[in-house]
Amino acid sequence: MRQIGATPLLTPESEKILGWKIVNNCDDCDPQQSKLRNESIELMIKSNLRLVIAISKHYSHRGLSLSDLVEEGNVGLIRAAQGFDPAQGARFSTYASWWIKQAIKRTLINSQQAIHIPAYMVELIARWKIETRKFESENSRPPSILELSKIMGIPVRKLNIVKKAITAYNSPNQAPKSIGGEEPNFNDLFADTRNSGPEEKISSREDFSVILKLLDSIDHRDAHVLRLRFGLEGQEPLTLKEVGDQVGLTRERVRQIEVDALKKLYTRMMDDKPLRFSVGETDAPNDNESPRQVSGVKNSLARTNKVPSIKIPKTDR
Secondary structure, eight states, rough: TTGGSSSOOOOOHHHHHHHHHHHHOOOSOHHHHHHHHHHHHHHHHHHHHEEEEHHHHTTOSSOHHHHHHHHHHHHHHHHEEEHHGGGOOOHHHHHHHHHHHHHHHHHHHHHOOOSSSHHHHHHHHHHHHHHHHHHHHHSSSSHHHHHHHHOOOOHHHHHHHHHHHHHHHSSSOEEEEEESSSOOOHHHHSSSSSSOOOOOOOOOOOHHHHHHHHHTTTTTHHHHHHHHHHHTTTTOOOHHHHHHHHHHHHHHHHHHHHHHHHHHHHHHHTTSSSSGGGTTTTOOOSSSOOHHHHHHHHHHHHHGGSTTTOOOOOOOO
């Protein structure tokens, strides 16, 4: 910044002369014209760096340091120097101020908001807030969309877009943090629904191991029917009719045996020590369990599909 004062300010006549050099010479022309254009742009920029600092100070204490604001303002100044046309009759400082402010505003918006909002929309949001506060102070109530549309001179359709932008502008921009305070990975935010977690896999294996041991504690025919029905021995699960064909029973009789066997398994699994039934103890299960309890055992058997050697029974056809 101390070097800025080394370049003197341009007079209106000097601005016009440099402006015409920029307009009349192009980068695609011969090297001499290109060099003259670049030198004119560089001098125009150096002579107006004070303007960037003056504008940047008005946007300090908004989340960016003054040096960062000056850097972004310089980007706008460069764009202004490249597009300045002295034939329009305006001073360069007037023309460049708009570009410098736009560059600084856009940077502030992008650095503070998770959802990027165009600079022109930010100005509309500011007008919305000013007109709303003014209307509320005069009428002791917030204005409607139609009233605000007439006051601002904006169509209702566009005003609804501004309203949505206000919601996005006011939304929290705090990204989720992990326990260590760092930004989490994508895997930490979204669960993998296609694969079961390690806890569920371990639970399924334990349930499967208990079920296999309890099958030895019930009637041999009942256990055989369940093994065929749920594919507990590595084969494909069978329908009731297919099971009946193998054991020589009707489809309905196989269904009854399945229900009774599931009731027995449920009673044993709900015991405080279910594995005690597999060592020869003969506590008789209660056969009057509800259908919901039988369904619970079916779900336990179905969950064993998580184990590679187990599959879910086919639907009867």
